[in-house]
Amino acid sequence: xxxxxxxxxxxxxxxxxxxxxxxxxxxxxxxxxxxxxxxxxxxxxxxxxxxxxxxxxxxxxxxxxxxxxxxxxxxxxxxxxxxxxxxxxxxxxxxxxxxxxxxxxxxxxxxxxxxxxxxxxxxxxxxxxxxxxxxxxxxxxxxxxxxxxxxxxxxxxxxxxxxxxxxxxxxxxxxxxxxxxxxxxxxxxxxxxxxxxxxxxxxxxxxxxxxxxxxxxxxxxxxxxxxxxx
Amino acid sequence: xxxxxxxxxxxxxxxxxxxxxxxxxxxxxxxxxxxxxxxxxxxxxxxxxxxxxxxxxxxxxxxxxxxxxxxxxxxxxxxxxxxxxxxxxxxxxxxxxxxxxxxxxxxxxxxxxxxxxxxxxxxxxxxxxxxxxxxxxxxxxxxxxxxxxxxxxxxxxxxxxxxxxxxxxxxxxxxxxxxxxxxxxxxxxxxxxxxxxxxxxxxxxxxxxxxxxxxxxxxxxxxxxxxxxxxxxxxxxxxxxxxxxxxxxxxxxxxxxxxxxxxxxxxxxxxxxxxxxxxxxxxxxxxxxxxxxxxxxxxxxxxxxxxxxxxxxxxxxxxxxxxxxxxxxxxxxxxxxxxxxxxxxxxxxxxxxxxxxxxxxxxxxxxxxxxxxxxxxxxxxxxxxxxxxxxxxxxxxxxxxxxxxxxxxxxxxxxxxxxxxxxxxxxxxxxxxxxxxxxxxxxxxxxxxxxxxxxxxxxxxxxxxxxxxxxxxxxxxxxxxxxxxxxxxxxxxxxxxxxxxxxxxxxxxxxxxxxxxxxxxxxxxxxxxxxxxxxxxx
Numbered sequence: 001x002x003x004x005x006x007x008x009x010x011x012x013x014x015x016x017x018x019x020x021x022x023x024x025x026x027x028x029x030x031x032x033x034x035x036x037x038x039x040x041x042x043x044x045x046x047x048x049x050x051x052x053x054x055x056x057x058x059x060x061x062x063x064x065x066x067x068x069x070x071x072x073x074x075x076x077x078x079x080x081x082x083x084x085x086x087x088x089x090x091x092x093x094x095x096x097x098x099x100x101x102x103x104x105x106x107x108x109x110x111x112x113x114x115x116x117x118x119x120x121x122x123x124x125x126x127x128x129x130x131x132x133x134x135x136x137x138x139x140x141x142x143x144x145x146x147x148x149x150x151x152x153x154x155x156x157x158x159x160x161x162x163x164x165x166x167x168x169x170x171x172x173x174x175x176x177x178x179x180x181x182x183x184x185x186x187x188x189x190x191x192x193x194x195x196x197x198x199x200x201x202x203x204x205x206x207x208x209x210x211x212x213x214x215x216x217x218x219x220x221x222x223x224x225x226x227x228x229x230x
Numbered sequence: 231x232x233x234x235x236x237x238x239x240x241x242x243x244x245x246x247x248x249x250x251x252x253x254x255x256x257x258x259x260x261x262x263x264x265x266x267x268x269x270x271x272x273x274x275x276x277x278x279x280x281x282x283x284x285x286x287x288x289x290x291x292x293x294x295x296x297x298x299x300x301x302x303x304x305x306x307x308x309x310x311x312x313x314x315x316x317x318x319x320x321x322x323x324x325x326x327x328x329x330x331x332x333x334x335x336x337x338x339x340x341x342x343x344x345x346x347x348x349x350x351x352x353x354x355x356x357x358x359x360x361x362x363x364x365x366x367x368x369x370x371x372x373x374x375x376x377x378x379x380x381x382x383x384x385x386x387x388x389x390x391x392x393x394x395x396x397x398x399x400x401x402x403x404x405x406x407x408x409x410x411x412x413x414x415x416x417x418x419x420x421x422x423x424x425x426x427x428x429x430x431x432x433x434x435x436x437x438x439x440x441x442x443x444x445x446x447x448x449x450x451x452x453x454x455x456x457x458x459x460x461x462x463x464x465x466x467x468x469x470x471x472x473x474x475x476x477x478x479x480x481x482x483x484x485x486x487x488x489x490x491x492x493x494x495x496x497x498x499x500x501x502x503x504x505x506x507x508x509x510x511x512x513x514x515x516x517x518x519x520x521x522x523x524x525x526x527x528x529x530x531x532x533x534x535x536x537x538x539x540x541x542x543x544x545x546x547x548x549x550x551x552x553x554x555x556x557x558x559x560x561x562x563x564x565x566x567x568x569x570x571x572x573x574x575x576x577x578x579x580x581x582x583x584x585x586x587x588x589x590x591x592x593x594x595x596x597x598x599x600x601x602x603x604x605x606x607x608x609x610x611x612x613x614x615x616x617x618x619x620x621x622x623x624x625x626x627x628x629x630x631x632x633x634x635x636x637x638x639x640x641x642x643x644x645x646x647x648x649x650x651x652x653x654x655x656x657x658x659x660x661x662x663x664x665x666x667x668x669x670x671x672x673x674x675x676x677x678x679x680x681x682x683x684x685x686x687x688x689x690x691x692x693x694x695x696x697x698x699x700x701x702x703x704x705x706x707x708x709x710x711x712x713x714x715x716x717x718x719x720x721x722x723x724x725x726x727x728x729x730x731x732x733x734x735x736x737x738x739x740x741x742x743x744x745x746x747x748x749x750x751x752x753x754x755x756x757x758x759x760x761x762x763x764x765x766x767x768x
Contacts, residue, residue, distance in 0.1 A: 022745070048443035051444050055462055162462050
C-alpha cells in the first residue's frame with residue numbers, strides 16, 4: 001500500500017488543486033478533456049434521437065394527412081407554454097454556469113433551483129398532456145381509437161402517436177436524468193465545491209440541459225405544428 | 231513470500247491483491263484484463279453454439295436439433311460473437327491496455343467511465359446470457375421486423391435489452407479513447423508520430439460514437455413496438471419493416487469496421503516489428519483507417535439489395551461498397567511492402583499476423599463479389615455470404631486479435647508463452663479455418679441457403695469437410711487458451727522489451743507500473759524507427 005502510494009505519487013501530497021485527478025497534469029487539461037467528452041456525448045445523443053427523426057420524416061412524407069390529423073389532436077397552448085418554460089430554463093441554466101464561473105455560490109444555487117423548478121413544471125404539464133391522450137384513446141397499443149372521419153387513416157395515425165410518445169417520452173426521460181444531475185451539482189454547490197478555477201460539472205450539466213432543450217425546440221414544431229392552416 | 235534478495239518490483243498486478251481492488255479499479259490495464267476474462271467466456275459460449283451448428287450440418291437430415299432450436303443456435307452464436315466478442319475484443323482488451331501506454335499517459339481521460347463501461351458490458355452480457363438460458367432467441371442476430379416485433383415468441387425483449395445496454399459500453403469506450411487521444415498525448419507525440427494502432431483505435435472510436443446510438447434507438451423502437459404495442463415498423467398500420475433494416479444496418483455495417491479496424495492496427499504494429507522495418511507508407515495506412523471509418527457509413531444498404539430498394543439507390547450503394555475496398559487494399563499493399571526486403575523474424579505473433587494477411591485478402595475480395603448487384607442476387611443469403619464474412623470476422627478480426635494478444639501478452643503479464651506451441655496453434659487455426667469456411671464458398675455458389683438445419687444430400691461432402699474443419703479450429707482455440715494460461719504459471723520472465731520493438735509501451739517495465747511510467751516520456755521520433763535500431767534478432 002505504501003509502496004503503491006510512493007510509486008503512484010498521490011497528487012494530493014504535492015499541493016495540487018483537490019479536484020485535479022492524478023492522471024492529468026493541469027486543471028486546464030482536465031477541463032478540456034471533460035468538455036470534449038461532453039460534446040462527443042452530445043453527438044451520440046443527436047444520433048440517438050436521429051433514428052426517430054428519420055422514422056418521423058419517412059412517415060410524414062408517406063402519410064401527410066394522418067400527420068395533420070394527429071397533430072391537431074395535440075394542444076398548441078400546452079406545448080407552446082412548455083416551450084417557453086424550457087427556453088426559460090435554458091436561461092436560468094446559463095445564469096447558473098455564469099455564477100459558478102464568477103464564484104457566486106448563492107446565485108449558483110438559486111439559478112440551479114430555478115432551472116429545476118422550470119424543468120419540473122415542464123414535466124407536470126407533460127403528465128396532463130399524456131393523461132389527455134389516454135382519455136381520448138390516442139395511446140397506441142392500448143385501446144387506440146380515432147374519429148369516424150379519420151377511419152381511413154387510423155393505422156398511420158397510430159404510427160404518429162407511437163412516434164409522439166416515443167419521442168416525447170425519451171425527451172422527458174432525458175429531462176428526468178437532467179433533474180438528477182442538477183440535484184447533484186446543487187448539492188455540490190451547497191457544499192462549496194466549485195470555484196472560478198474549477199466548476200466543470202456545472203458547465204457540463206449546462207451543456208446537457210441546453211441539448212435537451214434544443215431537442216424540444218425541434219419536437220414542438222414537428223409534432224404540434226404540422227400544417228395548422230388546414 | 232519474499233525470499234528473493236532483490237525487492238520485488240511493484241507492478242499493476244501485484245500492487246494490490248484483493249478482489250475489491252480489481253472490481254473497483256480505475257486502472258486501464260486492469261480493466262483491459264477484466265474485459266479479456268469476460269470476452270473469453272463469451273467467445274467460448276459463442277463457440278459452443280457454433281459447434282452445435284456444425285454438428286447438425288454434418289448430415290443432410292435435420293436430426294440433431296429441431297428447426298426451431300437450430301434457429302436459436304445460429305441467432306445466439308451471432309449475438310454472442312458480434313456484440314460480446316468481435317466488437318469489444320481488440321478495442322476493449324488490447325486498446326484499454328496499450329492505448330494509454332502508447333500515448334505516454336498515466337491513464338485514459340475518464341478512468342471512472344472506463345470502469346463503468348466494463349460494468350455496463352457485463353450487465354448487458356448477463357441479460358443476454360439470461361435470455362439464452364431461459365429459452366433463447368430465434369430471430370437471427372439481425373432482429374428483423376416484423377418477425378422480431380410480432381411473430382417470434384422467444385426471448386427477443388431480454389436479448390434486445392442486453393444488446394441495448396452493451397451498446398452504451400461501446401459508446402463510452404469509444405468516447406473515452408477519442409478524448410484520450412486528443413488530450414493525453416505525451417510531449418512531442420504529434421499525430422503523425424502516433425503508432426498506427428492508435429490511428430486505428432481512433433477511427434474505430436469514431437464509428438462507435440457515431441453508429442452505436444443508432445442501433446440503440448433502433449432496438450428501443452423495437453422494444454416499444456414489442457413491449458407496449460406501439461407501431462413504428464408494423465406493416466399492419468402502414469409501417470415499413472424495411473426502415474428497420476436501414477436503421478439496423480446503418481450501425482451494423484459500420485460495426486464491421488469496429489471489428490476489423492483495431493485488428494488492422496495491431497497487424498501494423500506486428501508486421502513492422504517482425505520485419506525490423508519502418509512501416510511502409512505510414513500516412514497512407516493512417517488515413518486509410520479514417521477513410522474506412524467514413525466510407526463505412528455510406529454502404530449500409532448493400533445488405534438490402536434484394537429487400538426491394540430502388541434500383542438507383544442499389545447502384546449507388548454498390549458503387550460506394552466498391553469504394554471501401556480502396557482503403558482496405560491500400561493497407562494490404564502497404565503491409566506487403568513493409569515485409570518486402572525486411573528481416574523477417576518468424577516469432578508467434580508474426581505467424582498470426584501473416585495468417586491474417588492471407589485470410590483478410592480472401593475475405594475482402596469475396597466482399598467485392600457480394601457488392602456486385604447481379605452476383606448478389608445469386609449469392610444473397612447463401613453460404614457464400616457466410617463464408618465471406620467469416621473470412622473477415624474470424625480470419626481477419628480474430629486472427630488480428632490473436633496477433634495483437636501474442637504481441638502484447640509479455641507486456642501484459644510479464645511472462646512469455648511457449649513460442650513453439652503458439653506457432654503450432656496458429657497453423658492449426660489457419661488450417662482449420664480454411665477447411666471450415668473454404669467449402670462454404672462452394673456451397674453458397676452452388677446455392678445452399680444459410681439458416682436451414684437440413685440440406686440436399688449432394689451438399690454433404692462439402693458440409694462434412696466444413697464440420698471437420700470446425701473441430702480442428704476448436705482444437706486450435708483451446709490450445710491457445712491452454713498455453714497462454716500455462717504461461718502465467720511457468721512462463722519465463724519476458725523482460726521489458728522481448729521483441730526489441732519501438733513504441734512507448736515497450737519502454738516501461740513488464741508488467742507495467744500502476745501508473746505506467748516512472749517519468750513522463752518525451753517523444754522525439756516517429757513510431758517505427760526500426761531502421762535506426764541496430765538490434766540483431768535471432
